[in-house]
Amino acid sequence: MRRLTFFVVTLALPSIAAAQPHAGSLEISGGFVWTGGYAAGSAAANETRNPSTGSTPLTLFQTDSRVSAAPGANLRAGVHVTRRLIAEALFEYTRPRLRTELSADFEGAAAATADTVVSSYVIGASVVYELGGGRAVPFVAGGGGQVRQVPEGGNVTTGGEGHASGGIRYGLTRSLGLRLEGGVSSRSKSAGFEQKRRSVITANAGVFWRF
Amino acid sequence: MRGRIALATICVLVLIAVGETGLNAYLKLGTRLPNGSLATMHWNAFPIRYFVTNRDVPGVTAPQLQQAIDHALGTWGAVPDVSISTSFGGFTLTPPLTGDGPTVIGFQDRPELDRVLGATSFTVDTTNGDILESDIFLNSSFAWSVAANGETGRQDVESIVLHETGHLLGLGHSALGETELVNGGRRVLGAASIMFPIAFTAGSLNRVLHPDDTAGLQDIYGNAQFKSSTGSITGKITKNGSGVLGAHVVAFNPATGTMVGGFTSTDDGTYTIGSLAPGTYVLRVEPLDDGDAGSFLSASTNIDLNFKPTFATQLATVPRGGTARVVNVQVQAK
Numbered sequence: 105m106r107r108l109t110f111f112v113v114t115l116a117l118p119s120i121a122a123a124q125p126h127a128g129s130l131e132i133s134g135g136f137v138w139t140g141g142y143a144a145g146s147a148a149a150n151e152t153r154n155p156s157t158g159s160t161p162l163t164l165f166q167t168d169s170r171v172s173a174a175p176g177a178n179l180r181a182g183v184h185v186t187r188r189l190i191a192e193a194l195f196e197y198t199r200p201r202l203r204t205e206l207s208a209d210f211e212g213a214a215a216a217t218a219d220t221v222v223s224s225y226v227i228g229a230s231v232v233y234e235l236g237g238g239r240a241v242p243f244v245a246g247g248g249g250q251v252r253q254v255p256e257g258g259n260v261t262t263g264g265e266g267h268a269s270g271g272i273r274y275g276l277t278r279s280l281g282l283r284l285e286g287g288v289s290s291r292s293k294s295a296g297f298e299q300k301r302r303s304v305i306t307a308n309a310g311v312f313w314r315f
Numbered sequence: 316m317r318g319r320i321a322l323a324t325i326c327v328l329v330l331i332a333v334g335e336t337g338l339n340a341y342l343k344l345g346t347r348l349p350n351g352s353l354a355t356m357h358w359n360a361f362p363i364r365y366f367v368t369n370r371d372v373p374g375v376t377a378p379q380l381q382q383a384i385d386h387a388l389g390t391w392g393a394v395p396d397v398s399i400s401t402s403f404g405g406f407t408l409t410p411p412l413t414g415d416g417p418t419v420i421g422f423q424d425r426p427e428l429d430r431v432l433g434a435t436s437f438t439v440d441t442t443n444g445d446i447l448e449s450d451i452f453l454n455s456s457f458a459w460s461v462a463a464n465g466e467t468g469r470q471d472v473e474s475i476v477l478h479e480t481g482h483l484l485g486l487g488h489s490a491l492g493e494t495e496l497v498n499g500g501r502r503v504l505g506a507a508s509i510m511f512p513i514a515f516t517a518g519s520l521n522r523v524l525h526p527d528d529t530a531g532l533q534d535i536y537g538n539a540q541f542k543s544s545t546g547s548i549t550g551k552i553t554k555n556g557s558g559v560l561g562a563h564v565v566a567f568n569p570a571t572g573t574m575v576g577g578f579t580s581t582d583d584g585t586y587t588i589g590s591l592a593p594g595t596y597v598l599r600v601e602p603l604d605d606g607d608a609g610s611f612l613s614a615s616t617n618i619d620l621n622f623k624p625t626f627a628t629q630l631a632t633v634p635r636g637g638t639a640r641v642v643n644v645q646v647q648a649k
Contacts, residue, residue: 145569145570146569147567147569147570147572148572149565149567149572149574149597149599150507150572151491151492151493151505151506151507151574152505152506152507152521152523152525153504153505154502154503154504154505154506154515154516154519155515155516155518155519155520156502156515156516156518156519157502157503157504157505157516158504161505162493162504162505164493164505164507164565164567164574164599165567165599165626167567167569167597169569202595202630204569204597204630206597206599206626209599209624209626210493211493211601211624212623212624213599213601213623213624213625213626214623214625214626216625216626216628217628218597218598218626218627218628218629218630219628219629219630220595220629220630220631220632255595255630255632256632256640257631257632257634257639257640258593258594258595258632258633258634258639259593259634259635297568297569297570297595298570299570
């Protein structure tokens with residue numbers, strides 16, 4: 105019975121979602137975001153070797169770090185520049201975990217994992233271009249902004265962020281719709297022990313409200 | 316004035332007093348004030364004027380010794396964010412004797428100290444911790460060298476003087492080193508501090524400061540900008556619910572590869588590692604079993620050596636000018 109109800113609603117949607125946006129239409133959207141994990145650097149805790157006992161550094165222990173994939177939330181506010189082109193502002197928040205595997209201890213300390221949580225914020229702007237009309241509208245998007253990372257108890261690290269994505273916007277009603285999107289976010293600074301630009305896979309699912 | 320000055324002859328290779336306040340990173344030398352608190356020993360007047368005993372030993376003349384001292388003090392003086400200076404007062408016939416006024420560095424025959432290459436002693440104003448005089452002797456019972464690349468079978472003067480002048484400036488011993496037992500003694504396998512109490516094998520050079528050394532000097536003499544741009548990590552080390560005294564705690568920053576050590580200095584197992592650059596650190600705890608525990612902390616204290624080296628399961632992120640979240644570590648008996 106529940107299944108039948110859903111079917112009826114779906115059939116009814118095309119007629120009420122057919123209304124097209126126009127230049128000046130406003131949108132807000134929000135939803136869940138998922139950012140992918142990445143390797144965050146390996147390092148050895150080295151001591152200077154007494155030359156009479158060897159020529160390579162004495163490694164006290166080894167570290168291998170990784171930032172975990174993390175769920176989060178995002179919020180967008182946009183305006184239709186044209187019927188198909190939307191300029192939008194973006195705020196995204198995730199809390200990935202920085203994990204460091206500790207191993208190969210010179211004095212036999214048991215291998216362990218140490219971790220901490222990093223709060224990650226992206227504040228930016230995007231341009232969205234819809235590739236068609238109707239109820240299910242594919243789109244591509246791109247933009248940039250600033251990424252701010254705050255390890256638990258630490259200082260804010262700020263870097264640049266650029267992103268490219270694609271997805272589909274699915275109208276449920278004249279004003280309300282779903283937005284599914286996948287893409288890549290390139291970040292000049294990111295949590296971890298190697299300060300280099302990283303590309304992070306992102307996915308998000310949410311709803312938008314047009315008015 | 317004289318009555319307020321204690322002739323605290325501290326042979327730092329043998330004994331370092333441990334206080335009840337935090338011993339930040341490395342180990343700073345301290346003196347007990349009349350009110351019972353512990354003051355960091357430090358120089359308050361610069362330049363530090365020193366004299367060199369005018370005595371040659373096989374392989375090293377007094378001027379060569381002075382040149383090595385000048386290099387070593389220059390190495391310490393080049394540490395960023397500190398302002399210390401020294402000046403050479405001249406050669407003297409006076410041996411390095413504590414309590415005679417001038418700061419003297421020189422060779423002395425000490426055959427009875429068959430495992431001591433050198434030692435540093437102090438005269439300290441016990442009302443405020445000011446160092447008034449410090450003397451360094453190098454044991455001429457050993458063979459010495461000033462060769463640029465070292466000389467097999469001879470101790471490198473500059474390497475040992477770099478260690479001893481670290482004491483002269485107020486640093487105690489660091490435990491950042493690994494050793495093995497050989498012929499009833501300890502041989503160093505590796506070290507990450509000039510202030511490790513056991514020297515490399517004769518013929519080796521060890522003339523470069525490590526982050527642990529610079530953190531120690533900056534802790535004592537760092538300027539306001541340094542203090543506001545660095546932070547610390549603190550916490551407790553416990554075993555079976557009780558604090559561990561004398562545990563060595565190492566903070567390692569995987570981003571920079573730097574290691575800075577500290578100690579638990581109270582019965583409740585509290586440690587503090589200061590002068591750390593902002594960043595995220597791994598913490599490792601170990602017993603003081605790579606040397607005579609008494610060379611790090613006072614032998615009168617009940618130093619616990621019976622626990623396994625252990626990693627903290629929490630990463631510690633040091634903020635600029637602040638303290639990381641408390642990181643406690645539970646260790647287990649061996």
